[in-house]
Amino acid sequence: MKEETMNKLIEKYKNGETSLKEEETLFNNVKEEQTGLKMLGDFINNNQIDTPHNFNDTLWKSFDQKKSRNNSFKIGFFSAAASIVLIVSLYVGNLNRNKLSNSEKQALLNEAKNMFSDIELTKTVHHIILESDLIVVYTKQE
Amino acid sequence: MNKNDFKVNIFSLSEGLFPLVARLLGNKTKAEDAIQEIMIKLWEKRKQLENHPNVKGFVFLTARNYCLDILRKKRVLVSDGEFHLNLLKGTKEETQLENNELNEIIIEILKNLPKQQREIFIMRDLDGYDFTEIAIIMDIKITHARVLLSRARKKISAVLQETYSYERGNYE
Numbered sequence: 001m002k003e004e005t006m007n008k009l010i011e012k013y014k015n016g017e018t019s020l021k022e023e024e025t026l027f028n029n030v031k032e033e034q035t036g037l038k039m040l041g042d043f044i045n046n047n048q049i050d051t052p053h054n055f056n057d058t059l060w061k062s063f064d065q066k067k068s069r070n071n072s073f074k075i076g077f078f079s080a081a082a083s084i085v086l087i088v089s090l091y092v093g094n095l096n097r098n099k100l101s102n103s104e105k106q107a108l109l110n111e112a113k114n115m116f117s118d119i120e121l122t123k124t125v126h127h128i129i130l131e132s133d134l135i136v137v138y139t140k141q142e
Numbered sequence: 143m144n145k146n147d148f149k150v151n152i153f154s155l156s157e158g159l160f161p162l163v164a165r166l167l168g169n170k171t172k173a174e175d176a177i178q179e180i181m182i183k184l185w186e187k188r189k190q191l192e193n194h195p196n197v198k199g200f201v202f203l204t205a206r207n208y209c210l211d212i213l214r215k216k217r218v219l220v221s222d223g224e225f226h227l228n229l230l231k232g233t234k235e236e237t238q239l240e241n242n243e244l245n246e247i248i249i250e251i252l253k254n255l256p257k258q259q260r261e262i263f264i265m266r267d268l269d270g271y272d273f274t275e276i277a278i279i280m281d282i283k284i285t286h287a288r289v290l291l292s293r294a295r296k297k298i299s300a301v302l303q304e305t306y307s308y309e310r311g312n313y314e
Contacts, residue, residue, distance in 0.1 A: 014299060016292035020270055036302035043248045044267050047229055049170070051160040059156050059174065060149060063181055070182075 001029045010037065143188040152184055152191065152201060159205045161269035162279065165227035166209040176212065180205050199278045206279055227264045251301045258282075259294035266291055 009026050012018045018026065027041040052058065130137040143151075156177050163180075164173035184191065184204060194200050229249060252260050262280065265271045277284045 014292060014295050016288040016290075016295065020272065023267070035306040036299050039244055039302050039306070040248070040267075040298060043244055046245060047268055049161040049164050049230060049269065051157050052170075052174070055157045055160060056154055059178060059181070060153055063153070063178055063185075066178065066182065067185065 001025075006031075010034075143192045148185060148188055151197060152188075153181055155198065155201050156181065158271075158275075159202070162202070162227075162265070162271070163205055163209055164230065165264065165269070166206070167212065168228040168230065170230065176209060177205070180208050183208065196278075198275070202275055202278050227261050229264070247305060248298070248302070251298050255294055255297060259290050259297075262287055262291045263294040263298070267295075 006026075006029065009018065009022060013023060013026055026037075027044065030037045030041050032038060125141045126138045127141070128136060128138045159177055159180070160173055163176050164170050167173055167176060180201075184201060191197055191200065229252075252263070255263070258280065262276055265276050265279065266273075271279075273284045273287050276287045280287060282290075
């Protein structure tokens with residue numbers, strides 16, 4: 001690279017006007033005699049953080065697994081919750097049904113009792129006043 | 143936004159986030175876990191991201207804030223919103239003794255720079271971020287970021303030149 005171009009690039013670099021591409025070119029072409037810049041280039045090279053190889057792809061795999069694990073956890077959780085709700089509602093429903101049939105039984109029992117007392121009430125008492133071979137004369141009390 | 147759109151438009155920024163997150167957390171392994179968590183957060187917000195005018199900016203800010211939250215929980219931050227980018231130790235395994243000396247000299251120069259200038263220099267010259275990303279992360283204007291970077295580069299060059307001349311003067 002021509003010295004003039006290099007100097008212009010250095011000036012541009014110091015003014016913060018170089019593109020990332022130009023900066024790469026600058027540090028790749030820096031000569032030993034430009035010691036300050038050479039040292040800086042070495043420092044940058046030593047302290048750059050290497051992103052792991054294929055980082056996006058490897059991270060995507062574990063991300064995908066984690067995401068689906070989250071989903072299956074949600075599905076599991078909701079199905080467990082739904083089962084509990086179902087069991088509880090069946091239990092409560094049955095309780096209610098028992099209560100109903102009990103009251104029905106009560107009603108039936110009462111009805112039966114009433115019928116029984118009716119019979120007792122309607123039980124008639126006959127007082128025979130006159131009895132012969134042909135006729136029977138009696139009074140009835142209800 | 144379906145899974146593939148998310149992978150292409152959002153998840154593909156993971157590699158770009160790596161240096162920033164690693165420097166904020168000061169650890170490369172933690173950075174991997176953190177980026178995964180950040181992506182899960184973004185996945186949950188994917189409906190919001192669909193019509194966002196600056197998706198990349200949103201992703202970088204989410205990442206930055208996530209790291210600051212972690213640091214805040216560990217009480218690493220001195221005051222709210224203050225953060226610093228670490229120069230990771232042993233970034234390159236093949237670092238030689240000579241390079242260690244060089245590192246020490248430049249780290250010393252960096253320590254003496256104003257904080258913002260130091261951060262911007264690291265983000266640009268070490269991590270290769272463009273000015274739009276730097277402006278978003280630092281919450282400043284692009285032109286301001288350029289000015290601060292220029293000041294940092296000029297100071298570093300001047301001190302290095304001085305150190306070099308001094309050394310040469312000694313040996314000649």
